[in-house]
Amino acid sequence: MIRIKQLTQAVIETHLDAENAAQPGIIHSVQSDQVWNRERWDRLHASIKKKVLRQTGESGARSASARWGRKVLRSYSSSFYAVTRFLPAAKRADVEIVYAAVRYPDEVVDTFDLTPELKSAAIEDWHDHFEDSASFTGIREMVENGIPVTVAGFRDVARRNGIPDRYYAAFLRSMRRDISPRPYATWRDLIENYIYGSASVVGYFLAHIYKPASGATMVQCLESARALAIALQLTNFARDVLDDSARGRSYLPLDQVDVDGKRVSDGVLAGDPASIEEAKLQLAEFAASWYEKAELGIQAFHPDSRIAIEACHRLYSRLNSKILSSESFTERCSLSVFEKLSVLPVSRYWRLPVAILFER
Template identity: 35%
Template sequence: MSTPPQAPTATLTAGYEWCRSLHASYGRSYYLATRLLPAWKRPHVHALYGFARYADEIVDSFALTGDRAAALDRLVSRLAAALDGDRARDPVLSAFTHTVRAFEIDQDDVRAFLASMRADLTVHRYATYDDLLGYMEGSAAAIGTMMLPVLEALPGEEERAHEPARQLGLAFQLTNFIRDVREDLTRGRVYLPLSDLDKFRVREADLAAPYASAAVRELVACECDRARDHYRRARDGIALLAPSSQPCIRAAYELYGGILNEIEAAGHDVLARRATVPRRRRVAIFARHLLAARAAVRAERRVEVA
């Protein structure tokens, strides 16, 4: 992947459109689910995703010239200025900071995310799962909790909805780590805990093979079980969201969980091919939740202001 191209200073509307295009290009499953949200919520979800992808590409892209740490420093500096009220020239930051202010998103979550992005510049292995969870606290759990104000918890359920939002972020990212073992290795990174590799007697060289050995399959099965546990911890939180947000998150839950299904169906071989949910299955999941999404939006429109 290459770093998204810079655009000149643009209107806020153009900034949100820029984020939407990033989301559509890089986050197919979640982007599809986002189409089930009320129209007014979608741009804000796109802004959060677009910012996360933008920062991630700075630390991941092979095409970026110059010092990646310096590039990340510039992003952090521009973001701080924009959050302090300066006009953001970057369209992604324009939309992101507008969303952060509009929903009073916790800036500690923003800082935690950026700290994990900075870790990617120097930390390429994690000794234990607890160590990996420390990284994912910023790179995944914080994204889940940043999304929560946009998705809206039911009145009085904000506190209870917080932990399931964290867990869903962890579930989604661990699913990506399991699926993308080969791709991450080409970047010099191994996100599966080294203690697990040792437990199943897997060498890093085994992760570069064209097919997964029996030991690698056992390792992947273990990580899939961990991901399933995060999904279980997140599941009950969906009912704590506004009804108009629930179809979107249920669909995303099924789409990402479907990646694990594909991995399991392939005998936990994530090296022979990249696991993806077939398009027909993705469309079926979207269609199944579409009527509920439309009904929820209609119901919210009928609510009378007391």
């Protein structure tokens, strides 16, 4: 058992080292706010567009779109990339496309060197592309008519899996809110008026792809997906308190106070180390309660998706626990390869090196 873990870890680390050396501009685990700048995104969008237009059929266009989603996912989230390796190929491809569709607008808002007005305009254009994509029947036709591959791929996934348009519209509204952030009064305010659009609907995208188990309902899957999405978002908030503070954001609700009765969010926005540490702990503690709720509903999902969902739950709840135990307010917590392997299903380790070495 230990030998399998060590071998898998060595293969993964060797591959990532080689890939980083070959492409020094790309960071394969998110250690920086900016993995690709705007210019690189534009170049890659142009390249994938050419690849899609070279396809003669819809299945080829869909495969090209999935490869693009996989490239985005591998470049931005090694943890989620590992988790998705446990999905069946067709579901995995759909999840990769979804990831690209949520990653790009998030990068526009968080990392592109644009004025707030230009960021807003870019998100509006993206939303217009999504609405316009409904007029076309396939990915290639959408791309021929000026729809970005990322949007075209997502539209295709949404159609095939019955994902309502209102979910993606809600996601883009949450991205716009981050351009001019406002404080949230309570946990309920944060969940209903921000996390719903930024994370819950993404969980709903995935629930439609994963599908219910026999005897379960989509409603049960959506409830579990919502709880896990809230937990994941809160963990990300906890991990990024310092970075968000620099952007003028505090996601800790205004009614949360420290032991002296002071509003913690005020100190976070002022860059106070003690307040940042307190906010990190409060967010991670609240996240822990949502991981507990999410675990109760995982059995509602189809068995061929359940391993990946359980792996995701274990991986990120482990990260959340690490945040709670961290003593450094400047540290952006992450899991080592060995820590990731320790919570992933041992019987499926073989999928990790095979996927990382041979998928592109």
